Amino acid sequence: MYARSGLLSQRSCSSHGRECATPVLAAQRRNNSTATKIAVEFDQSTGVAVMRLQGPPVNSLSLDFLTELCINVEKLEMDKNCRGLILTSSQPKVFSAGLDIMEIYGKSPERCGEFWRAVQEMWLKLYGSSMVTIAAINGSSPAGGCLMSMTCDYRIMADNPRYSIGLNETQLGIVAPFW
Numbered sequence: 792m793y794a795r796s797g798l799l800s801q802r803s804c805s806s807h808g809r810e811c812a813t814p815v816l817a818a819q820r821r822n823n824s825t826a827t828k829i830a831v832e833f834d835q836s837t838g839v840a841v842m843r844l845q846g847p848p849v850n851s852l853s854l855d856f857l858t859e860l861c862i863n864v865e866k867l868e869m870d871k872n873c874r875g876l877i878l879t880s881s882q883p884k885v886f887s888a889g890l891d892i893m894e895i896y897g898k899s900p901e902r903c904g905e906f907w908r909a910v911q912e913m914w915l916k917l918y919g920s921s922m923v924t925i926a927a928i929n930g931s932s933p934a935g936g937c938l939m940s941m942t943c944d945y946r947i948m949a950d951n952p953r954y955s956i957g958l959n960e961t962q963l964g965i966v967a968p969f970w
C-alpha cells in the first residue's frame with residue numbers, strides 16, 4: 792500500500808480502454824495550492840484506492856479543494872491497476888458541507904464562472920469514471936456534498952440520526968447553473 796497526493800506528473804498510458812495522452816488538464820493548470828486537502832491510499836493488492844477528504848473544518852468545496860480532488864481522481868484514472876475508489880472523510884461528523892459559500896459570495900462573475908466550472912469538472916470526473924466509485928458517507932453531506940456522493944456508483948451512509956444529507960441549496964437561494 793502506498794499513499795500519494797499532490798500534483799500529477801504527466802505521462803501516457805493505455806489500459807482497459809482508458810487512453811491517456813499526457814493532457815495538461817484544466818485542474819492541473821489551476822492548481823497553485825500547497826496544502827493537501829485530499830489524502831489517497833492505494834492498495835495495489837486489491838486495486839482499490841481510498842480517498843480521504845481532509846479540508847478542515849468541514850470539507851467545504853473550495854476551488855483549491857475541487858482542483859486537488861480532480862487531480863487525484865485523474866491520477867487514479869490513469870493507473871491501470873486502480874479499479875475501485877472509495878471516497879470518504881477524515882473530518883469528524885462531516886462528509887462534506889458542500890460548496891464553499893465564501894467562493895460564491897461577493898465574487899466577480901468571472902470568478903464565479905471559474906468556480907462553477909470546477910464544480911462541474913468534479914462531478915463529471917466522478918460520474919464518468921471507469922473505476923467503481925463508492926461514497927462512504929461518514930457524516931453530514933448537504934448540497935454539494937450530496938451531489939458529490941450522488942456521482943458515485945454506490946453510497947453507504949453511517950447510521951447516525953445527527954447526520955443529514957440532501958439537496959438543500961435552494962433553501963439558501965443557490966441555483967446550480969445550466970450544464
Ligand SMILES: CC/C=C\CC/C=C/CC(=O)SCCNC(=O)CCNC(=O)[C@H](O)C(C)(C)COP(=O)(O)OP(=O)(O)OC[C@H]1O[C@@H](n2cnc3c(N)ncnc32)[C@H](O)[C@@H]1OP(=O)(O)O
Pocket residue numbers: 848849851884885887888889890891892893931933934935936938958959960963965967
Ligand atoms: C445537478 C445540480 C445539483 C446540485 C448542485 C449543488 C449545489 C450546491 C450548492 C452548495 O453546496 S451551497 C452550500 C450548502 N451547504 C450548507 O448549507 C452546509 C452548511 N453547513 C452545515 O450545515 C454545518 O456546518 C455542517 C452540518 C456541515 C457541520 O456542522 P458542525 O460540525 O456543527 O460545524 P459548524 O456548523 O460549526 O461549521 C464549522 C465551520 O465551517 C463553516 N462552514 C460550514 N459549512 C460551510 C460551507 N458550505 N462553506 C463554507 N464554510 C462553511 C462554518 O461557517 C463554521 O465556520 P466558523 O468560522 O464559524 O468556525
